[in-house]
Amino acid sequence: MRKILLSLAAIGLCGVVATAQTFKDPATYAPTASGEQLTNLYLNSAVLNGGKPVYPGGVEGDARGMAVVGGKMYVCNRTPAGVSHLVELDGTTGALLRTIELPEEMWKDGEAKLGFIANDVQADNAGHLFVANMATDMRGEGAAHTLRINYVDVSQNPVTYRTVFNATLPTTFEKSMRVDTYDIYGDILNGKGIIMLPISGNEPGAGNTVIKYKVSNGVADVANPQTIVLAEFNPKKATAAGAAPRINIVDDELFYHDGFSTMPMLYDMNGSVVDGFQNNVPLTPVATGQNGVTEFELNGSYYLIVASTNTNNDPPQAFDLFRFKDDGRSFADMQLLYRFPEAGLGAVPNAVRTALPRVEVVEGADGQKKARINLYAYRNGYGIYEFTNSSVTSVKLQTAEGLNFTVNGRTVTLNTQAKEINLFALDGQKVATSADGRTVKAPAKGVYILSIQAADGSKKATKMVID
Secondary structure, three states: OOOOOOOOOOOEEOOOOOOEEOOOOOOOOOOOOOOOEEEEEEEEEOOOOOOOOOOHHHOOOEOOOEEEEOOEEEEEEEOOOOOEEEEEEEOOOOOEEEEEEOOHHHHEEOOEEOOOOOOEEEEOOOOOEEEEOOEOOOEOOOHHHOEEEEEEEOOOOOOEEEEEEEEOEOOOOOOOOEEOOOEEEEOOOOOEEEEEEEOEEOOOOOOOEEEEEEEEOOEEOOOOOEEEEOOOOOOOOOOOOEOOOEEEEOOOOEEEEEEOOEEEEEEEOOOOEEEEHHHOHHHOOOOOOOEOEEEEEEOOEEEEEEEOOOOOOOOOOOEEEEEOOOOOOOHHHOEEEEEEOOOOOOOOOOOOOEEEEEEEEEEOOOOOEEEEEEEEEOOOEEEEEEEEOOOHHHOEEEEEOOEEEEEEOOEEEEOOOEEEEEEEEOOOOEEEEOOOOOEEEOOOOEEEEEEEEEOOOOEEEEEEEEO
16 A cells, blocks of 8 residues: 555744734635546645745744644654754644654763754654654764654653664765655554655765665664665756655655655666656656655545745745546656645745645545645645545546547536537527537536537537436
């Protein structure tokens, strides 16, 4: 089973004070031809905050990573005084629930303190929370080179923790081995899983490298790391990922990698390229520079979300949502559904490159599931969008008289632009006319004549059923 990354989103600020307000995306998002619908629940962004930075829950600090467990969003945070927290936000309202202080001893090696504590947070497939520091160079020995990943039980007060990963790397690596982020897959605490570390850097030997570890019952096999060298990047001229790359592990065999200098790419565990935007150039994200990607399944359909625009693009710090054609999940025939937020999250500098989409799949209406798409971009805000595709299963592709069209409920959508589209009742009375040359909506269920004047002036008609 693939890992469904979760995350939520919620609260904004009127400046940098710890007073949280909840705003909403003023844009509306039209249903897609195939029946998907994107609706904003709340949005707290620098755009809506007058261009000023936004801190999750109004809690100031350096918050670089986030995860979701049990319908709550957790953003890891460290203060200038060196105190580490998890900021806990409600998963449906975005309200600040708790600022959870993490034990100081989590980040010590004897009396020595680890560097850049509480830098990233992840949840495994079993719903356990893990927090890690950042290591600016894992080569060597001692606290200055140690990367540590701790399981934290936030149901306990005070928080209890267990270290599942504590490692350095040998000095035989020629380049500095900086680790800003990580990802996990499986049941890290009580079963089997993997931990993967994307190495930051602008040169081969570092920025084209991922380190993988196996984990069993809460113990990482740090003595036997697997070094994965990524075969190539998009764009092809890139030789390394650059700053703060992100990984999204899909399953035991595949993972996405996204870097400051590179587009999201799908790889196998040997580092070979499986797929990517090089196979669908028109849908390539607007820019590199922001790191975040995830895929998810909803009611039998497959989707991909990527951080598409940077803080200096228009709109600044926005995301793209794609639908794969089928469970083959090929980039070549996927479709762009939405770019959102329509106005972006903001243009506040995002030096840590964090622009995360996380997806929580929950119960929806009529036995269907729905997705909560949660966004977080460093200093630029966060929000949650509800995404449904409950009507997608009723979408029918029809071919008649040389016409290709889909029927979704009472809406007929052509696969190409037409000069004119009309629906007639069987008695010859016109009952509906298209306003956009692509879609027409029947007034009720029944049998109709679909009449189309194509772009070249030719006319075609066919009988059809709206049921």
